[in-house]
Amino acid sequence: MTAGLRTPLCDLLGCDVPILQAGMGGPARHELAGAVAQAGGFGMLGMVRESADLIEQEIRALRALTDRPFAVNLIPAATDPALLKAEMDVALSLKVAAFTFFWDPIPREIARAKAAGALVLHQVGSLEAARLAEAAGADVLIAQGVGAGGHIHGTIGALVLTELIAREAKVPVVASGGFATGASLVAALALGAQAIQCGTAFLATQESYAHEYHKHRVVAASAEDTVFTDAYVLNWPKGAPVRVLRNSIIQALGHNLTGHDPADLSHEVIASEDGRPLLRYSTDSPLRTTEGDLEAMALYAGESASFVDAVPSASETIGRIMAEAEAALVRVKQFGKSGA
Structure with a gap:
């Protein structure tokens, strides 16, 4: 290194x-x-x-x-x-x-x-x-x-x-x-x-x-597919925004992405995790043991999803980032030489 x-x-x-x-x-x-x-x-x-x-x-x-x-x-x-x-x-x-x-x-x-x-x-x-x-x-x-x-x-x-x-x-x-x-x-x-x-x-x-569905949605996503919203707020205090992938829940909100009160949101059960019921609009994301309507759950992802195009090991991810960093340093040095 x-x-x-x-x-x-x-x-x-x-x-x-x-x-x-x-x-x-x-x-x-x-x-x-x-x-x-x-x-x-x-x-x-x-x-x-x-x-x-x-x-x-x-x-x-x-x-x-x-x-x-x-x-x-x-x-x-x-x-x-x-x-x-x-x-x-x-x-x-x-x-x-x-x-x-x-x-x-x-x-x-x-x-x-x-x-x-x-x-x-x-x-x-x-x-x-x-x-x-x-x-x-x-x-x-x-x-x-x-x-x-x-x-x-x-x-x-x-x-x-x-x-x-x-x-x-x-x-x-x-x-x-x-x-x-x-x-x-x-x-x-x-x-x-x-x-x-x-x-x-x-x-x-x-x-x-995370559930394989969630991982592969991240792989397929770009930064533009992520949304800042407080719709997924059940289990958290009011006004706690998240960034998630666009899905049917987000599409149904239209432009009303923020300003949601947990008291006004549906408490419909849409999935379960090891027997625990999971609610629509809850902050739960799909894990390995989750079953149900995974598409409607909070599929957390940041704008860096644009740079995720596979499901490697954690070690491979670290190795890739460090190799890219060394290459980036070389580029910077080359720019400095070309401008000298």
Whole structure:
């Protein structure tokens, strides 16, 4: 690997390459996080609002795959306090080395994780949220642009947001939301970030726990096929937008993509997962064990879907991004020589 592509954040997190795998709730289980970590990236378990038992099971299964560091992704601001306590209790009892938090920074949870010796990575969608997270003690800031798939907590693009935060932050910054190639990794480093975080690129991998239907919809999609909407909001607070692939639900909304109140949305059951009913307009995405009307579910994908054209292994995805990054650096140097 080109020496210029290894950053201080790699040393902090214990990874070999500056590529983080987003903690996608559902798809990011031990197979994916373990494969990313073993390939030299930084893996995350997406354990948002999962039971303590499942979190323990996933942590132990991941550690059976690799001894590399990883993070557990939780969302304190959108989780019932009792459940959050149980999630944190089990993760800390198993001495997890890092947590990734998202949504509004909750200082007491950041402080609790750090008091136990864990690193805290906090994903933010604005400069103000970055300031609050850093002031609360976050060790790393993940700047999530509006082009990201899944839940989005900001309104501006990743290029501008990343540079804004990197200019001011005293801690390492990671760029997220539209990053799935080596060229985008080089661009992120040029903006002041020390790594990229990829969600869509890792959702469509062999180890992802996403349903094959979801993976192949991502492969077939382009950036123009993704939509910013708050229609898929059941199970989340009002006004929590997501980026998903266009489907029959989105088509039926016409231009009314935002402004939806969970109280006014249909609670019709359209699918099930291990016997659990899944509702139309819920935030659940189709996983390996999901059955029912998959087409109508939240098919999360970011604008970087344009660069996903297959379902490789996580290791192959990391290898591709790093090879592309080295090629991008060569191009930049050639441009410099030609202009000399």
